[in-house]
Amino acid sequence: xATLETSTKVVLGGARGGPDAPTLxxxxxxxxxxxxxxxxxxxxxxxxxxxxxxxxxxxxxNVHRDLISPFYSPCLTDHCxxxxxxxxxxxxxxxxxxxxxxxxxxxFRLSCYYYRRSYYRAFxxxxxxxxxxxxxxxxxxxxxxxxxxxxxxxxxxYFGVLxxxxxxxxxVRAFQQPGLGWGVTVGTVVLVVNATLLWMYSLTCHACRxxxxxxxxxxxxxxxxxxxxxxxxxxxxxxxxxxxASLIFVALTDVYxxxxxxxxxxxxxxx
Amino acid sequence: MAEVTMxxxxxxxxxxxxxxxxxxxxxGEVVLDVVHRIQATEAPDLAxxxxxxxxxxxxxxxxxxxxxxxxxMTRVDELPEGPITVTPMKTFPIIRDLVxxxxxxxxxxxxxxxxLPPPMPAEGYRxxxxxxxxxxxxxxxxxxxxxxxxxxxxxxxxxxxxxYAGPRFLMRIAELEMHPLDTNDRREYAREEMGLGFCNITxxxxxxxxxxxxxxxxxxxxxxxxxxxxxxDPVAWLGRKILRRTKRTAxxxxxxxxx
Numbered sequence: 001x002a003t004l005e006t007s008t009k010v011v012l013g014g015a016r017g018g019p020d021a022p023t024l025x026x027x028x029x030x031x032x033x034x035x036x037x038x039x040x041x042x043x044x045x046x047x048x049x050x051x052x053x054x055x056x057x058x059x060x061x062n063v064h065r066d067l068i069s070p071f072y073s074p075c076l077t078d079h080c081x082x083x084x085x086x087x088x089x090x091x092x093x094x095x096x097x098x099x100x101x102x103x104x105x106x107x108f109r110l111s112c113y114y115y116r117r118s119y120y121r122a123f124x125x126x127x128x129x130x131x132x133x134x135x136x137x138x139x140x141x142x143x144x145x146x147x148x149x150x151x152x153x154x155x156x157x158y159f160g161v162l163x164x165x166x167x168x169x170x171x172v173r174a175f176q177q178p179g180l181g182w183g184v185t186v187g188t189v190v191l192v193v194n195a196t197l198l199w200m201y202s203l204t205c206h207a208c209r210x211x212x213x214x215x216x217x218x219x220x221x222x223x224x225x226x227x228x229x230x231x232x233x234x235x236x237x238x239x240x241x242x243x244x245a246s247l248i249f250v251a252l253t254d255v256y257x258x259x260x261x262x263x264x265x266x267x268x269x270x271x
Numbered sequence: 272m273a274e275v276t277m278x279x280x281x282x283x284x285x286x287x288x289x290x291x292x293x294x295x296x297x298x299g300e301v302v303l304d305v306v307h308r309i310q311a312t313e314a315p316d317l318a319x320x321x322x323x324x325x326x327x328x329x330x331x332x333x334x335x336x337x338x339x340x341x342x343x344m345t346r347v348d349e350l351p352e353g354p355i356t357v358t359p360m361k362t363f364p365i366i367r368d369l370v371x372x373x374x375x376x377x378x379x380x381x382x383x384x385x386x387l388p389p390p391m392p393a394e395g396y397r398x399x400x401x402x403x404x405x406x407x408x409x410x411x412x413x414x415x416x417x418x419x420x421x422x423x424x425x426x427x428x429x430x431x432x433x434x435y436a437g438p439r440f441l442m443r444i445a446e447l448e449m450h451p452l453d454t455n456d457r458r459e460y461a462r463e464e465m466g467l468g469f470c471n472i473t474x475x476x477x478x479x480x481x482x483x484x485x486x487x488x489x490x491x492x493x494x495x496x497x498x499x500x501x502x503x504d505p506v507a508w509l510g511r512k513i514l515r516r517t518k519r520t521a522x523x524x525x526x527x528x529x530x
Contacts, residue, residue: 002430002432002433004375004378004379004382004432004433006377006378006381006382007381008374008377008378010374010375010377010378012375012429012432012433013364013429014284014364014365014372015284015285015286015364015365016359016361016362016363016364016365017280017282017283017287017358017359017360017361017365017368017369017371018280018334018358018359018361018365019280019288019289019358023337024334024336024337024356024358025336025337025338026336026337026351026353026356027336027338027351113472113492116471116472117471117472117473117474117487120471120472120473121473126423126471126473127423127427127473127475130338130339130421130473130475130478130479131334131337131338131339131361131421131426131475133423133427134423134426134427134428138428138430139423139424139427139428139431139469140469141424141466141468141469141470141471142468142469142470142471143466143468143469147471148468151495151498151499151502151503152503153499154496154499154503154504155504155505158506206488206492206493206496207496207499210493210496210497210499210500214493214496215496215497215500217402217448217449217450217451217453218399218402218451219399219401219402220399220401220402220451226401230401236488237485237488
């Protein structure tokens with residue numbers, strides 16, 4: 001039997017008390033995993049469908065608008081819809097341009113500490129909920145491949161910031177109405193809200209909080225980092241809210257642009 | 272008169288079962304009050320550990336309706352109608368009834384190298400509030416070990432106890448790692464010796480903490496991020512190369528032996 005060698009030898013193992021049941025919880029602990037599975041599955045199905053559509057992702061000058069779906073921005077291939085290109089062109093990519101870029105936001109969310117908590121519980125049942133038995137006989141957590149790769153979250157954070165800059169640029173461009181001048185439409189508001197939520201999601205991220213102050217042992221020696229850390233820490237507590245809000249809204253933004261681009265909706269001018 | 276029915280697990284290492292007790296319900300009682308009334312009336316041999324009855328000593332940890340909780344801080348009238356189930360903490364070996372052997376925790380505590388400050392300067396040590404305030408949150412811990420109990424890494428996988436310190440002691444390492452006067456580099460130690468990688472941040476430790484410490488967000492993830500600094504961040508790696516800084520190994524990091 002295994003032991004822990006300290007000043008007193010502790011023998012591990014031994015009979016445990018209580019009944020041999022997966023859980024004794026009587027509340028509806030399963031609601032949260034069910035909700036997580038439902039929302040994330042719906043998002044994955046929709047985003048996969050949208051990524052393979054390769055059309056209706058841009059509303060251009062022909063209707064005096066400049067709106068691009070966040071799933072397709074930046075549009076990098078040589079067969080992007082005219083006006084939607086980011087400038088840099090990747091020649092010879094035969095598939096949807098969305099497939100080139102979605103890996104980065106997907107990786108950022110997949111390795112996000114909040115989402116990890118959610119899908120480990122909801123999809124992997126490790127554990128399904130607190131004080132509910134793990135569904136697996138053995139467990140090595142994030143100590144081995146592939147889950148040790150979760151540590152690349154910070155790499156995706158760096159890429160995520162680049163995408164946020166790009167989507168902010170798109171939101172600013174949405175104020176421009178080719179042939180009409182500057183103005184605000186429903187589409188402009190949608191893109192601005194989308195970019196704002198994505199910034200909030202990134203800035204409240206644990207990796208960001210660490211990089212801008214949390215990693216310091218002596219915050220008193222870094223006043224600027226200390227102020228940022230103090231600013232972002234209360235917001236970090238709302239990271240879950242921003243994670244869900246930005247996830248749902250990015251899909252809604254794609255829906256809106258898609259409906260306008262396909263002629264189902266008109267992008268009304270507000271002022 | 273209203274009644275309260277309580278199913279208490281009675282037994283020891285050789286086995287046990289639930290026994291049901293029904294008593295008159297008193298206004299404002301907590302679960303520990305009812306357990307004490309059971310002891311006073313029907314089962315004087317019922318074993319339970321308790322001390323302060325104020326949520327500060329961390330002695331009366333148990334599982335109430337399957338949730339790890341302090342018996343002295345769980346009001347009976349806030350629980351759903353029906354029998355209340357009280358069982359011992361599941362993660363630790365049973366001694367008797369509601370009392371478990373929590374020696375594992377003391378052994379883990381002992382393994383953590385103590386604070387290693389630099390030599391005392393002539394003017395004495397000086398620290399600033401912003402440097403110590405993060406650690407102050409962790410000092411609220413009352414060592415009830417509910418976080419250790421709920422952590423599925425050891426709750427459902429006994430074999431991990433050899434390699435994994437549990438949230439309470441990873442939080443202790445985080446506290447020391449953030450301490451402005453500690454000169455130990457505990458990142459390797461947390462990763463290699465105390466099993467930080469086993470934590471999959473399901474936040475159950477935070478959910479059950481009676482002191483409301485944000486164990487996962489403020490300690491465990493912060494510690495994981497520091498390990499990322501040392502191992503997985505390409506920008507930090509480049510910075511170390513340029514500034515010619517080196518990482519310490521686990522052996523070098525734990526320079527101060529445990530007492």
